[in-house]
Amino acid sequence: MPKVAIRFTLNGSEAAEFVESGTTLLGALRDKLGETSVKGGCLQGTCGACSVIIDGALKLSCLTLAESCQDARIETVAALARGGLLHPLQRAFVETFATQCGFCTSGMLMAAKALLDHNATPSREDVIEAISGNICRCTGYEPIIQAILAASRAATSTAA
Amino acid sequence: MSLTLATFEGVHKAALALCTARGAHYIGGGTLLVRRANEGDLSIETFVRVTDPGLAAITLGPGRITLGASVPMAAIAARSELGALARAAKTIGGPAVRNMASVGGNLFAPSPYGDLGVALLALDAGVSIESGAGREEIPLETFYTRRQRLPSGSIVTAVSFARAALANLRFAKVSRVKPKGSAVLTIAAVLAEQDGVVSSASIALGCMAEAPMRARAAEAALLGRKLTREGIAPALAAATADTAPPTDAIASAWYRRQVLPVHLGRLLVG
Numbered sequence: 001m002p003k004v005a006i007r008f009t010l011n012g013s014e015a016a017e018f019v020e021s022g023t024t025l026l027g028a029l030r031d032k033l034g035e036t037s038v039k040g041g042c043l044q045g046t047c048g049a050c051s052v053i054i055d056g057a058l059k060l061s062c063l064t065l066a067e068s069c070q071d072a073r074i075e076t077v078a079a080l081a082r083g084g085l086l087h088p089l090q091r092a093f094v095e096t097f098a099t100q101c102g103f104c105t106s107g108m109l110m111a112a113k114a115l116l117d118h119n120a121t122p123s124r125e126d127v128i129e130a131i132s133g134n135i136c137r138c139t140g141y142e143p144i145i146q147a148i149l150a151a152s153r154a155a156t157s158t159a160a
Numbered sequence: 161m162s163l164t165l166a167t168f169e170g171v172h173k174a175a176l177a178l179c180t181a182r183g184a185h186y187i188g189g190g191t192l193l194v195r196r197a198n199e200g201d202l203s204i205e206t207f208v209r210v211t212d213p214g215l216a217a218i219t220l221g222p223g224r225i226t227l228g229a230s231v232p233m234a235a236i237a238a239r240s241e242l243g244a245l246a247r248a249a250k251t252i253g254g255p256a257v258r259n260m261a262s263v264g265g266n267l268f269a270p271s272p273y274g275d276l277g278v279a280l281l282a283l284d285a286g287v288s289i290e291s292g293a294g295r296e297e298i299p300l301e302t303f304y305t306r307r308q309r310l311p312s313g314s315i316v317t318a319v320s321f322a323r324a325a326l327a328n329l330r331f332a333k334v335s336r337v338k339p340k341g342s343a344v345l346t347i348a349a350v351l352a353e354q355d356g357v358v359s360s361a362s363i364a365l366g367c368m369a370e371a372p373m374r375a376r377a378a379e380a381a382l383l384g385r386k387l388t389r390e391g392i393a394p395a396l397a398a399a400t401a402d403t404a405p406p407t408d409a410i411a412s413a414w415y416r417r418q419v420l421p422v423h424l425g426r427l428l429v430g
Contacts, residue, residue, distance in 0.1 A: 002164060022163025022207060024194065043198040045191050045257055057234070057259040063194040064260070065187075065207065067165045114255065132340040133254015 008072045010035065011079035019066050026050045028066035029076065037078040039106050041135075048134030051107035052076050058114035077106040080113065089113060089151040098147035100138035107134050112148045120159075122152055163197060165207045171290045171315050174210045179292065179313040181206040186315055188230060188262035191253075192269060215264075215317060218242075226320040229264030233257070233276065244329040248279040248348070251333045254340060264316040267300070268307055271367045272342045272410050277304075278372045279331050281364035282348035283321040290317050304371040325350050325362075332427045333366075334419070336410070343367050344411045345420060347427050351387070358382045361395075363424070367416060368403040377401035378424070392428045396421040 006028060007016040017032045026043075029035040029052075041049030043062045050062040053075040080087035089112050092098070099105040108131060115122055115130035122130065127148045128141075136144060166181060168174040178184045183205025187193045197204045215230040220241060227236065236242055236249035237258060252258055252266075252275055266276045267287065280300055287303045289296055291314040298306075300319065330349045335341035346366030352359050361382040363375040377398035385391040405416035 002162070004165075020162065021165050022197070024198070044195050045253075045260075048254060048256060051256050058256045059259050060191075060256045062198065063190045065165050065190065065194065067167070068190075068209070111255065128339055130255060133256050 004067055006066050006070060008069050008074055010074050011076060015074075021067065023066045024062055025052070025054075025064040025066045025069055025074075026061040029061060029074075035076055035078060037106055038076050039103055041103070041107075046135070047104070048107040048111065048131075049104055051110045051134065053110055053114055053117075056117070058111055075110070075113075077109050080109060087113075088154050089116070089148065092147040092151040092154065093144070096143045096147040096150060098139060098143040104134060104136045104138075108136065108144055112144075112151070115148070116152060116155070120152065121156055122148070124149065163205060163207065165209065168208070168210050170212055171210055171215075171317060172292075174208050175291050175313040175315055177206070177208050178315070181208065184208050188265035189232060189260035191257055191261045192265050192273075210315070221323070223323060224320050225323050225326065226318050227263045228318050229262060229316045231263045232259055233261050233263075233266075234259045236263070236276070243326055244331045245276075245279055245283070245326060248276055248331045248333070251275055251331075251340070263319060267303065267316060267319070271370065271406050272344075272408060274372060275333055275343055275346045275366055278346040278364045278366035279329060279348040280319055280321065281372045281374065282331075282350045282362050283325045283329060284350070284362055285319045285321040287316055288318040288320070290315050301374055304373070307371065328352055330427050332423055334423050342410050345405070345416050345423065346372075347420075347424055349424075349427060351382070351428075353387065357384050357386055357391075365403065365420070367411075368400075368405045368420065370404070370406070373403070375399055375401070375403075375424075382428075387429055389425075389429060392425060395428070396425050399424050 002021045003018040004021050019028045026040050029038050039049040041047035045060050045063045052061045055072050111131050111134050127145050166177050187207040187209045215228040217228045219226040233249040233252045237246050285300045286297045287300050328350045333346045334344045348364045350362040361379040363379050365375050366372045378395040381394040381398045399421045400417045405413040407413045
């Protein structure tokens with residue numbers, strides 16, 4: 001199988017690897033770069049578990065070819081915590097019991113981060129829309145919605 | 161089996177690769193094709209993509225609006241000038257899918273997907289196709305009858321439609337899951353009125369046949385009629401003519417036929 005070189009910025013650090021041509025970003029991240037914080041769920045673009053942020057836009061790593069990400073800036077959930085401190089979104093997820101089995105959480109957090117990066121004070125409808133491509137089979141969604149709204153309020157009050 | 165991604169700056173060389181590479185398929189945003197590959201579709205051996213930024217352009221001309229084939233749904237949804245078409249784009253997938261799924265790909269999406277194409281069909285859009293034989297523009301309605309058997313090496317590069325029609329576009333996507341779900345059916349209509357009655361009507365249906373279709377009988381039944389409950393009754397009675405809806409996990413063919421007149425009525429008179 002032909003191998004190709006891929007290089008991009010992963011969570012602020014340069015990452016480079018040889019992958020088989022046609023490899024998905026999900027496969028490259030997990031199997032080549034050890035970035036197992038990204039979860040593979042349906043592999044059909046339906047569940048959102050594999051969501052990452054590529055050049056500022058939320059995308060599905062299971063349907064993105066690694067070679068199409070040359071020189072891109074990729075963020076995964078592993079980039080959220082800094083210096084041993086949880087990101088406000090992660091803290092809110094813990095405090096509102098927004099994670100149970102945890103399989104959807106990586107994707108949910110990235111969907112939430114993509115929302116707050118563009119809209120610091122989202123409405124409840126904005127939040128529902130933002131996570132509409134992410135499936136959770138444990139929580140019933142309400143704790144996740146509350147967590148994202150709480151994180152937004154916390155960030156806004158900190159900034160004020 | 162190995163997969164290969166072949167990247168080209170322009171359409172011409174990509175069209176050539178589609179003709180010569182083993183198991184070659186054109187890839188837009190990947191939401192259809194990579195999904196098929198992940199599901200084990202062995203007919204896919206080579207992904208062919210084009211990076212020409214011109215394919216990702218939205219051109220708002222004075223007379224016509226052109227959407228490049230690589231324009232993602234999110235870019236359309238973000239353009240308020242696109243009115244109901246922007247709202248139609250926003251009904252597709254979640255944010256991640258909208259950041260990836262392209263206009264060109266949407267035209268190839270099988271039922272129950274391809275909602276944007278339904279709106280474009282009501283707008284009487286034209287499809288630009290390039291191949292080794294040259295470039296042609298065909299009506300979207302014609303495209304839908306040929307999309308499974310386009311000549312090898314054909315690449316959809318853009319869709320365009322009259323700007324005037326956009327102001328009269330109405331769109332409805334019916335789904336069971338809120339806020340987002342696959343379509344039970346999709347309806348789009350472009351209506352013009354003169355002297356209080358319908359002077360022209362274009363109605364497109366999604367999930368009512370193998371590909372989006374025009375509701376010609378309903379369109380004819382609307383002409384000269386008022387947009388009232390009584391006025392649209394003949395159109396609603398004719399709405400299911402020539403339809404052959406699929407039965408799938410979302411809805412049965414019977415159910416789709418039953419609810420189409422209800423939702424068409426709501427779209428026409430609110």
